Amino acid sequence: MNLYVPIAVLALIAFGFAMFSLVASTLAGPKRFNRAKSEAYECGIEPTPQPVGGGRFPVKYYLTAMLFIVFDIEIIFLYPWAVTFDALGIFGLVEMVLFIVAVLVAYLYVWRRGGLEWE
Amino acid sequence: MGTERTVAVGIGAEELATADMTLNIGPQHPSTHGVLRLRLTLDGERISRAEPIIGYMHRGAEKLFEVRDYRQIIVLANRHDWLSAFSSELGVVVAVERMLGMEIPERAVWARTLLAELNRVLNHLMFLGSYPLEIGAITPVFYAFRERETLQRVMEEASGGRMHYMFNRVGGLKEDLPAGWLDRARAAVREVRSRMSDIEWIIRGNEIFRARTRGVGVLSPEAVLQYGVSGPVARAAGVDFDLRRDEPYLAYGELFGPGRPGRVVRRTEGDCYARFECLLDQVYVSLDLADACLDRLADLPPGPINVRLPKVLKAPEGHTYAWTENPLGINGYFLVSRGEKTPYRMKLRSASYNNIQVLSELLPGNLVADMIAILGSMFFVVGDIDK
């Protein structure tokens, strides 16, 4: 676990800095109330009331997120394989080709179904 | 239909709604460079209707023309399109001279042609810089401004102005060109020509720039004719029309034709890329024309550059229409006189006004993401729209 101690120390410093900045920004700046100023920005036109977070997320971003998870897991599987590649030899290669082909099928399916269109 | 929501600019807003949605671009929006406002109706990511709303910058130029005498009108006329001031002045003086039946000294004709072409280069350079900027390339604008500076220096030396030159007078120019100016102008033209490739190569062959402009915002020649679109925007759509060649004024009659430097730049694609290319190529043509004018001016014998005018200048009763090929398109002045020292009516036909109308035809069917690219490629000046 010793390996992670320095990272924890750095995390503490970064956390301290972030908190300091957040507090400093509320304390250091001037405060002049103005109703129009506290409205959300909409190009100088009276803003439309928006629920927090805009209410709904467009579905295609969920899709992107899901695709990301699928492919990210694939990468995670590739890492240990790559590290011990020399030891695994041809067996490792064949196994990985099978795995990638399986992922590729999913990838092509997504492509064909229009999951990779962003227009 | 569903409920209509109004949300100002934001590509994204439409992604939240499934129903038709109204979106305001402007009046305060960077891509409209000025105070043009567009009301878009969106169907998902696509624009289904676009309506340009103009008038935020209306200054009543036409009404003001009616209470100014012919000397004062020039100063008003060079303000509606602040990027092509010299060319706009030209329309007024040409109209008045035509009414008076005035003969212009030959040196004045050539000097005007020269300055008009330099003004065209200045105008085009501005858009050659600002269009890439809107698409995200920040460097061309600085290159363009370096060239503009080079040319503006000679323009300033001759006229005393950098933007609103006020160098035209009824009957010629305000004063003669300074001694040795022709050589300096020639050097400036040569310099600009030699460095134009900087702008050209950073943008023209760029894959990303092409991907964003090729096949985007295609304007058909029919729409051009129906809406009275003119200038480089029209020629990029394949409409072969250029007043300098088709109804020559000034010295253009001698400059256009086979074996002469003048040629009409034209594309047939009608997309944003073609419009950009038209502008770019027109710069080269204008520089060639300027060189030809400089050669001619150097050969001309010394003589007057303007005509002595009476104290009170009155145009005879009647009407005339003078149109010029301004950098952005056709600029026309319809002058009606009742023999007084001010015009009875002076109708201004400005290029941007017509060019922008076609947006209601051009934008529908396009993605909102392409709107910026299309808007930038219409090359308009808001003052020229609103007058």
Place this chain on the structure above:
Amino acid sequence: MTTSLLAAPPATPLAAGEAPTLEAFGLDPWWLILAKAVLIFVFLMLMVLFEIWFERRFMARMQNRLGPNRVGPLGLLQPIADGLKLPLKEDLVPRGVDRPVFILAPALATMPAFLAFAIIPFGPTVSVFGHQTPLQLADLPVAVLFVLAMSSLGVYGIVLGGWASASPYSLLGGLRSSAQVISYEIGMGLSFVAVFLFAGSLSTSEIVASQERIWYAVVLFPSFVIYAITMVGEVNRIPFDLPEGEGELVGGFHTEYSSLKFGMFMLAEYVNMTTVSALAVTLFLGGWRAPWPISLVDGANAGWWPVLWFMIKLLLTISFFIWLRATLPRVRYDQLMKLGWKVLIPGALAWIMVVATIRVLRNEGISTQQVFFAVAIVLGIYIVASYLWDAVRGNRRDAEEQEATAAERAGAGDSTGGDPMAGGYPVPPLDAPHYHGRNSTSKEVNRA
């Protein structure tokens, strides 16, 4: 299980000036750890200030300008002046935002950015007050994975900042930004695989050590190219800076932020830029090792010298970012996603397979020359085939296009009633749909 597989580095004895391995870590006394952590933090802050100055000056030179030159010598203090100005501005929290999330989002974006730098090696083992220690804060058996994890965490700052702002621009800016970052992270992750294949480790110090003979940027050039593209997408810079740059979205996810909160987002962005650049140096450009001609000099890779090589490489990589920004326009959102998903990911996968196959063949005793020969033949066939394919298809498309334009011409002639220039002036058609109050697209006119 995975970890135990990864954490089996070849044991090498530790000595000053040697390339450290994983064994060398976790031995520092507490004061050294603290000093290193503080140094990394200070280094990153200074780098951000320097980068801002450097970017502005360097880009200015590319654009015939001088850049900031008023505050301090050569304008060096300009970023500090700007940084001091930020907290003195009003810290706006618009009405209707989700307050806690809105306030914490900048911190969430900043912290992981700093953490990722912990595993970047600056140099070999040196002696500090009698302690032999590697010039690197920490190394893990999964160091590179840690960087990816941190950059994923940084996305939370962006997406939550956009979500909490209760403004359509912010929300969509945030969503797009995160969609972009995660899409490019896949390509980035895949570009690493070939490196691990060669290095046999995920630990950064060992990856640097394994580049003693030749840089991976040379051996694994396609991987390097893919990484170079994805790193630009990952930190949202031109040509992939849509979240902030695109006109329609105004400021993107930080539209509603002001004062230091805005500053923190900017800080995170620049720190991220430093991190991905440092990672490029570490994984592909030989890390702190001296470049070729210098590496022949005895002692060039020992002591504190490597810090210099590392810094030079880091600055060159950062210059690459600035160069891009001065040169390229911005891509459109769908083009950006298309590049990420349809080009980089399959490309990276194919390249991994190629690398793995070649390596297996070599391990099985087939010589490199034979492999290259075989590859050359395959490539040759591929190039010829694709050329023929293009030629055939190109011809067909040209013919189609010509037909189409011809048809269009004919159509145009019909609808305008012949030559538009008849009589010397352009003559508009005497009857067009919009004269009757009907708004038609140009395509409909064409058809009519």
